[in-house]
Amino acid sequence: MPELVRDLSEEQLLARIFPLLPSGSSTLVGPGDDAAVVAAPDGRFVVSTDVLVEDRHFVRSWSSGEDVGWRAAMQNLADVAAMGARPTSLVVSLVVPGDVEVDWVTGFARGLALACAEVGAAVVGGDLSGGDAVVAAVTVHGDLEGRAPVLRSGARPGDVVAHAGVLGRSAAGLELLREGRPDVGEALVTAFLRPDPPLEAGLEAARAGATSMMDVSDGLVRDAGRIARASGVVLDLDAPGTALAEDLAAVRVAADALGRDATTWVLTGGEDHGMLATFPDGDLPAGFRRVGRVVATAPGSSGPVTVEGAPAAVGGGWDHFSG
């Protein structure tokens, strides 16, 4: 019989989790007191929070505890990197039903640790509660290392639009799972279960003078629209067949197997968490490829995002709130 969460007290479960949590050089006081203390050497810190809800953002039959821990950490780490900040520390609230296996929870902690290891971030605190479904709320902090934060509002006409990471693969992997065809593209399924955004590219972009940046969580077109609106400009994307050829090729086999459109996945699929940024000239930092250019809003303009000058369809995008 596997050991279940309800078989342990909160203190016993915490005793299993604590040794698995990653530590980091920014931690001045770690878990165990009323609060942790974290270094903020430049006198500021960056903070973001995201929540994953069972049967909304993941299902336990597809995702192991380690998968969910990884994803909960990584989508938050991407938010900090997209500000041009180095992630330093996380706090985690985990709601878990009593009938979940203890191994799932320790796997969750290992997944957090694996994701944090990519950038040396620590888990400095948390809270644990019972509940009817797993909920993981992660808050992440980062250090700007003396730089200005890279906001969504700084894109200027003439800038190059560039992206680091992958597009559409998480959406394709999710569809393969939904259709019961994970065998068609194991790498795509992994891209959904364990997105692996290029966190260092976010810092490189900030150092290289990116004028705006965000991580792509809701799809390229929808998130490009957010930069466009925040900056008061239009983002005109290059022809996907050329600019995004590699992403199209990666999802092609899944698109063919399921009868879907590869271009739609690449332009509107969310949750890959790559870095979308604008740069004042064509000299892009490592990891970035050009995907478009910034143009001024014209009178009677056809929306904040165009593809080769034509209006771009947002697609369904992601609204975790409905459904």
Added chain:
Amino acid sequence: MPELVRDLSEEQLLARIFPLLPSGSSTLVGPGDDAAVVAAPDGRFVVSTDVLVEDRHFVRSWSSGEDVGWRAAMQNLADVAAMGARPTSLVVSLVVPGDVEVDWVTGFARGLALACAEVGAAVVGGDLSGGDAVVAAVTVHGDLEGRAPVLRSGARPGDVVAHAGVLGRSAAGLELLREGRPDVGEALVTAFLRPDPPLEAGLEAARAGATSMMDVSDGLVRDAGRIARASGVVLDLDAPGTALAEDLAAVRVAADALGRDATTWVLTGGEDHGMLATFPDGDLPAGFRRVGRVVATAPGSSGPVTVEGAPAAVGGGWDHFSG
């Protein structure tokens, strides 16, 4: 027909919430980008997180949205104050079922704002998701203003044990609600629904040289035991009839009405979030009253907490994980 959460998109619901969120002087970049930026003038920040789960920590038939927002903020603010830090900023993840009224959610935001107003803290970010039950995960940050954090581990034999705030009232209020007798003690019910810990007393304690401190969330005896174990000492509490006379008087009517023991509520009732601290001499800062003294651990000692030298019963305490 009241407007329900499912009638709005996530963006529409956020548009209702945003104007209600409190701002503060530490906010350098507020909500709306990938992450917020908060000032940390002394090069460190304090961080803590707590989660409230519907039907575990509150029920919607007893608690309004404003009550839950207040409580979610206040229990976190107390954690930061108990480190001797000034709360500066919160981020909030809210999971909310589609059949909840929009007014409940805007009430939640108003409750957050009311609690934050006590110390000038801001809500700088958040996340919103659907789910089958309300879950509110709050992360709070604070500024140590150049002081050392006040940990649980600094109590020394000879120190005075002192407390600021109230004890037992939240537990009494919860029992009145459970027994359907809220009319017996409305102030006690309010103490449960909207705990009002003395946040400024935490800062005063730090300035006055408190050797250890924590907020009492799991009951005086249980939490005194945490300071005792972390510090390697024994906390010997004074006779409750004298030291805690005011708290005993406040819960007496409820104890009599329900046939409960007032002393048990005051010694073991949780969730009042008062400040429990130790001081090297008897000159206590404003708001604190002496409740005991710190003694050395003796060979064959009878546990980390005693009452006038006799072993103290922890009582049921609070374990949100079981049940």
